[in-house]
Amino acid sequence: MIDPADSLRYLKGAGPARARLLERLELRTLGDLLEHYPRAYLDRTRLTPLGQLQPGGDYTAAGMVSSVAEHRSRGGRSSLHALLDDGTGRVECVWFNQPYLRERLRRGTRVLLSGRVEVFQTLRFVNPEFEVVAGPGGGEGAGAEAAEAAEAAETAEAAAFSAPGIVPVYPLTAGITQRVLRRLVRQALADCAPALAEFLPADILSRQRLPAWGSAVRGIHFPDSQEDCQEARRRIAFQELFDLQLLLACSRSVWERPQTARPLASAGRLLAALERGLPFRLTGAQHRAIARLREDLARDRPMHRLLEGDVGSGKTLVALAAALCAVEAGAQVAVMAPTEILAAQHAATFARHAEALGVRTALLTGGLSCARAREVREQVARGDVQILLGTQALIQETVAFASLGFVVIDEQHRFGVLQRARLLGKGSSPHALWMSATPIPRTLALTLFGDLDISLLDEKPPGRRPPRTHVVPRRRYAEMLDYIARELDAGGQSYFVCPAIEASETLDLRAAEELFARLQGDSPLCRFRGALLHGRLRAEEKSRAMEGFAQGETAFLVATTVVEVGMDVPNANLMVIEHPERYGLSQLHQLRGRVGRGRQPAHVFLIEPAAAGPEARARIEALVREEDGLRIAEEDLRQRGPGDFFGVRQSGLPPFKVADPVGRPELLEAARDEAFALVGREGVSGLRSTALWRRLMLRFGDSLDLYGIG
Ligand code: ADP
Ligand code: MG
Numbered sequence: 001m002i003d004p005a006d007s008l009r010y011l012k013g014a015g016p017a018r019a020r021l022l023e024r025l026e027l028r029t030l031g032d033l034l035e036h037y038p039r040a041y042l043d044r045t046r047l048t049p050l051g052q053l054q055p056g057g058d059y060t061a062a063g064m065v066s067s068v069a070e071h072r073s074r075g076g077r078s079s080l081h082a083l084l085d086d087g088t089g090r091v092e093c094v095w096f097n098q099p100y101l102r103e104r105l106r107r108g109t110r111v112l113l114s115g116r117v118e119v120f121q122t123l124r125f126v127n128p129e130f131e132v133v134a135g136p137g138g139g140e141g142a143g144a145e146a147a148e149a150a151e152a153a154e155t156a157e158a159a160a161f162s163a164p165g166i167v168p169v170y171p172l173t174a175g176i177t178q179r180v181l182r183r184l185v186r187q188a189l190a191d192c193a194p195a196l197a198e199f200l201p202a203d204i205l206s207r208q209r210l211p212a213w214g215s216a217v218r219g220i221h222f223p224d225s226q227e228d229c230q231e232a233r234r235r236i237a238f239q240e241l242f243d244l245q246l247l248l249a250c251s252r253s254v255w256e257r258p259q260t261a262r263p264l265a266s267a268g269r270l271l272a273a274l275e276r277g278l279p280f281r282l283t284g285a286q287h288r289a290i291a292r293l294r295e296d297l298a299r300d301r302p303m304h305r306l307l308e309g310d311v312g313s314g315k316t317l318v319a320l321a322a323a324l325c326a327v328e329a330g331a332q333v334a335v336m337a338p339t340e341i342l343a344a345q346h347a348a349t350f351a352r353h354a355e356a357l358g359v360r361t362a363l364l365t366g367g368l369s370c371a372r373a374r375e376v377r378e379q380v381a382r383g384d385v386q387i388l389l390g391t392q393a394l395i396q397e398t399v400a401f402a403s404l405g406f407v408v409i410d411e412q413h414r415f416g417v418l419q420r421a422r423l424l425g426k427g428s429s430p431h432a433l434w435m436s437a438t439p440i441p442r443t444l445a446l447t448l449f450g451d452l453d454i455s456l457l458d459e460k461p462p463g464r465r466p467p468r469t470h471v472v473p474r475r476r477y478a479e480m481l482d483y484i485a486r487e488l489d490a491g492g493q494s495y496f497v498c499p500a501i502e503a504s505e506t507l508d509l510r511a512a513e514e515l516f517a518r519l520q521g522d523s524p525l526c527r528f529r530g531a532l533l534h535g536r537l538r539a540e541e542k543s544r545a546m547e548g549f550a551q552g553e554t555a556f557l558v559a560t561t562v563v564e565v566g567m568d569v570p571n572a573n574l575m576v577i578e579h580p581e582r583y584g585l586s587q588l589h590q591l592r593g594r595v596g597r598g599r600q601p602a603h604v605f606l607i608e609p610a611a612a613g614p615e616a617r618a619r620i621e622a623l624v625r626e627e628d629g630l631r632i633a634e635e636d637l638r639q640r641g642p643g644d645f646f647g648v649r650q651s652g653l654p655p656f657k658v659a660d661p662v663g664r665p666e667l668l669e670a671a672r673d674e675a676f677a678l679v680g681r682e683g684v685s686g687l688r689s690t691a692l693w694r695r696l697m698l699r700f701g702d703s704l705d706l707y708g709i710g
Contacts, residue, residue, distance in 0.1 A: 004031030004195040005698070012187050018180070024173040030188050031698075034195050036181070037220055037236070037657055038168030040129045041229065042114045045165060051089030053117050060114040062086060062133065068105055080105065084113070084125075091117070092124035097614065108136030112167075129169045131178060166223050185221050199691035200242075204674050210235045220658075234667070237659035241668050243699055245675035246692070250684045259429035261302035264329035264405050266294065271321055271328075273357050278317075285309070285459035286318050292455055293322040296431065297329070297406065303431035306412070306445060309457030310629035311593025312464065315435045316568075318457070319408045320350055322433060327359050327386045331405025331430075335389040336423055338414035340365045341533075344543050345568060346410065347389040354387060364390035364399070367539020395422040407432045437590060437629075466627045467575070467595050467602035471620060478524075480605055484574055485524035488555045492600060494574035496558040497591055498534075499582050515578065516558040528555035535560060570598040574605075580623075581609040581616035585636035588623050615639065637661075 002010065006029060009019035019028075027033050048059045063086035071079050080095045082105050093113065095101050105111070115128030170181045189196070196214035198205075205212070211219065211231050216239075219232030271290070275282065282290070289307060296303035309315050323333040335350070337343040347363035354361050362376045362385040373393075379385040383402030388394065392415075404427030409420055412434035424432060434452070445454055472480050484494050496519070498512040516532045519525045531554040533545040548554045550569050557572075575595045580588060588606075596602035606620055619639070626632050638660070661668045679687070687693045 002030060002191050004034070004192055005029050008033060008184075011184060011191065013180075014184055014187075018176070018184075021173060021175045025171065025176075030192050031195055033185060033188050034192065034217055034221075035657065036170060036185070039171050040114065040169040041223070042112050042129060042131060042167045042169060043226065044112065044167065045225075049088035050084065050086045050091050053089070053091060053123055055117055055119040055123060058114075058116050060112065061091070062110070062112045063091075065105055065107055065109045065111065066090070068102065068107060070099065070102060084111070092122060093128055093130075094124055094126050096127060098127075104132055105130075106136045110134040114169075131167070131169070166226070166229065168221050189218055189221065197691065199695055200239075201678070201692075204678070208238065208670055208674065210238060213239075233658050237656075237664070238667055238671055240656045240659040241661065241671035242675050243696060245672045246679065246696060247700055249676045249679040250687070250696075253679055253684055259302055260300050261429045261431055262331070262405055263298050263300045264326045264331050264431065265298035266325040266328035268294070268325065269328060270324035270357050270359070274321060274324055274353055277353065277356060280461065282317070283314060283457070283459045283461055285457040286314055286321075289318045289455040289457060290321045293318070293433065294325050296453070297322065297325055302429045303433070303453070305433055305453045305455060307433060307435045307455050307457065308445075308630075309435075309437070310460070311437050311590060312597050313457040313460050315410075315437065315457060316346060316349055319410070319433060319435060320353060323350070323387055323406065323408065324354065324357070324359065326406035326431070327354075329405070330403070332380070332383065332385070332401050332403050332427075333387045333406045333408065334394055334401070334404055334423060334426065335387065335408040335410065336394050336415070337389070337391060337410040340367055340391055340539055341542055341546055341567065342410065343389055343391045344546070349568075350387055350389060359386050360384060361387040361389065364388060364393050365539065366391060366393050367542075368393075392419060395419055395426070399426065401426055403427075405430050408435065409433070410435045412436055437593065463599055464596060465601055467573075467592055467604045469592065469604045469606065469624045471608050471624060472605045473608045474610070477607070480576070481519075481524045484556075484576070485528070487574055488525070488528050491571075492574055493549065493552065493554075493569065493572040494556045494576065495572060495594060496556060496576045497578065498558065498560050499579040511578070512558055512560050519556065519558065525556060530554055530556040530558060533557055533559040567594050568597065569594070573598060573600045573602040575603075576605045576607065578607050579609060580606040580620055581612040583619075585619045585622060585639065586629075586633055588619065589629055589632045592623070593629075638663075 007019065008014050008022055008027060008029060009016050011030060011033075014022070022028075022033070025036065027036055043060045046060055048061050050061055050063055053059055053061070061084070063084040065082045066085045067083045069081045071081065073079070077097055078099045080098065080101055082093045084091050084093055110133040111130045112133050113125060113128040113130035115125045117123055118126055167178075168182060168185075170178060170185075172178065172181070196217055198213045200210075200213070204210075210216075213235070216232040216235035219228045220236055223229035223232060271294075293303070293305065296305055307315055307318060319335065323335065326333050335346060337346055343365055344363060347361065350361045360379075362379060364373060364376050364380075368376070376385065376388070377399055380388050381400050381402060388401075393399070407423055407427065407430050409415060409423065409432070412420065413436055420432075420434075424430060445452055488494065496515060498515055512532060512534050516530065519530060531545040531548055533542060533549075537545065545554075545557065546567070549557045549572070552571060572595055575592065577583075577588070577591060583591070592604045595604060606623070609616065609620075612620075622632065622635055626635070659667070
């Protein structure tokens with residue numbers, strides 16, 4: 001018997017060479033292999049004669065390739081067209097951008113395929129899943145590729161064990177065929193009993209009508225029927241959601257014992273004064289959110305509220321209003337933001353409004369001189385500073401408050417759970433407002449935070465026009481610069497955003513410097529003043545670059561993604577994004593949200609990537625098409641799963657492979673209820689010796705520390 005954590009190389013039929021290939025699919029252990037779920041199935045039990053296909057339906061069919069042709073569009077996209085014939089009828093099959101399929105789809109090849117049938121002049125399958133049942137009758141040239149030869153050799157064997165049922169179709173890598181993977185998965189299922197043992201309490205299984213783990217794992221790979229397959233997927237989806245909810249439930253019970261908070265009731269004097277001093281009127285959504293926050297603050301239970309709102313919806317002002325209410329009630333307030341630039345910008349905004357009302361604010365970041373930082377800390381400890389703004393510097397041990405009653409965390413998804421908890425720990429169960437400009441779909445908020453209250457700013461300040469988003473081919477770059485130069489002449493301002501390469505700040509920097517030099521050199525922008533802003537600058541250089549741009553002294557700002565979060569320069573109306581393919585969808589939307597904040601029309605130019613995968617293209621298309629941040633966030637979540645969605649800091653959360661918390665929120669809620677109830681019943685200590693706990697350790701590994709339950 002072998003363990004799920006064992007290396008794949010010891011699996012019969014794998015061996016070191018295949019194990020190396022499988023690593024490209026991130027498959028290292030038996031457990032990994034068993035979690036390499038099929039992305040589709042070919043259902044041989046339900047073959048439809050080609051003569052009976054109807055447009056819009058999903059079908060599995062079989063037939064022989066009677067002709068093949070390859071086309072190439074002017075944009076360089078290729079498509080492979082095969083005509084399939086089964087005696088009852090013919091249908092065209094098209095595969096886009098997969099020219100390598102040509103080797104496998106020769107005339108005379110018999111295939112089994114599955115997919116949706118569309119009408120395009122005639123009926124056709126678009127990008128169907130397929131499998132070669134038998135190669136063309138004899139005459140295979142000597143040029144046949146090794147993989148194909150292997151495939152042909154395995155045909156007979158494969159037919160023996162996979163026909164006539166439902167056959168899984170796996171994501172592949174070069175050198176590994178469907179047949180090899182199917183055989184390895186079968187072997188792993190046979191050898192690895194511990195991976196199939198049940199670990200959920202029986203009452204949860206029966207309440208949720210879920211199949212046993214073993215039959216779910218078998219069923220997702222080799223289902224006996226469509227129903228079997230559905231059941232298996234439902235159990236596995238439930239499990240993915242449940243694991244995460246269990247983690248959160250444990251984390252909560254460790255961090256958040258039942259608490260009473262100091263109620264912060266205010267008469268609204270400062271709030272009214274703030275409103276009188278504003279050059280604009282609050283939106284209805286802002287009014288509603290502020291009213292809720294005032295109610296929450298006045299309670300003796302700590303507030304945990306998430307304020308969601310698309311970029312530019314005016315969250316900062318809501319936070320400021322709530323902070324003033326807390327100050328009026330005699331509490332200190334801490335406002336934490338993820339970058340120095342954003343913290344400095346908030347500090348300026350807060351100072352401008354609050355100081356006029358006699359409320360003292362200060363900024364604390366890692367960039368301050370030691371002497372200044374010490375001075376700020378002393379003022380905070382004495383209670384002389386009522387609102388302290390800053391970066392992670394706020395959670396250093398040396399920072400102590402006289403009476404911290406309210407905490408605001410901006411762009412909260414940029415912080416780890418532990419960082420957030422540390423800031424809360426600076427007060428005695430303070431009220432907390434978390435803000436996110438990446439609007440989090442409600443279901444995901446539930447996924448990640450359990451019982452958080454949510455307020456939504458679903459209304460933008462009046463007069464805003466969303467930026468128009470364009471994809472600019474390289475050859476039209478100069479033309480675009482001409483256009484930008486004309487706009488700058490008319491008083492506009494432009495961002496140029498340079499590529500983000502997580503792994504290398506040095507490369508980021510070089511790209512930004514090169515672009516800056518090019519724009520200042522021989523370009524239509526050479527007569528304008530520009531500035532360069534990147535993460536390597538010292539704090540005062542950063543704030544000088546930012547100030548200059550905010551004041552309109554510089555017409556363009558070349559920046560690495562440090563501008564991504566929060567920057568607010570209403571006069572900036574243009575943005576050029578280099579290498580948009582390197583960003584996630586929400587991140588692109590965030591970037592785009594830096595413009596379109598003023599009254600002049602705004603434009604965002606995405607420089608068309610020379611080479612980008614289909615997913616990157618889909619992201620770019622989605623961005624051009626969609627302007628609503630919430631819908632973008634949902635799409636992003638679908639594409640990437642919660643781990644990536646939350647970026648580096650929150651990572652450690654494995655992506656969902658089967659669960660779809662957006663599309664199937666009821667399963668998420670069931671998983672959440674069960675997980676929280678279980679922890680409520682057993683306590684963290686009661687779970688520690690269970691198989692469920694071992695699973696949690698295995699799945700979340702190091703990140704358990706982050707959740708405070710290692
Ligand atoms: P976000 O929600 O993305 O954090 P900000 O708080 O940065 O948005 O606000 C964006 C801009 O809108 C700021 O310049 C702010 O002064 C302005 N603003 C906020 N509320 C209103 C309003 N009610 N009317 C007009 N402008 C507003
Ligand atoms: Mg903001």
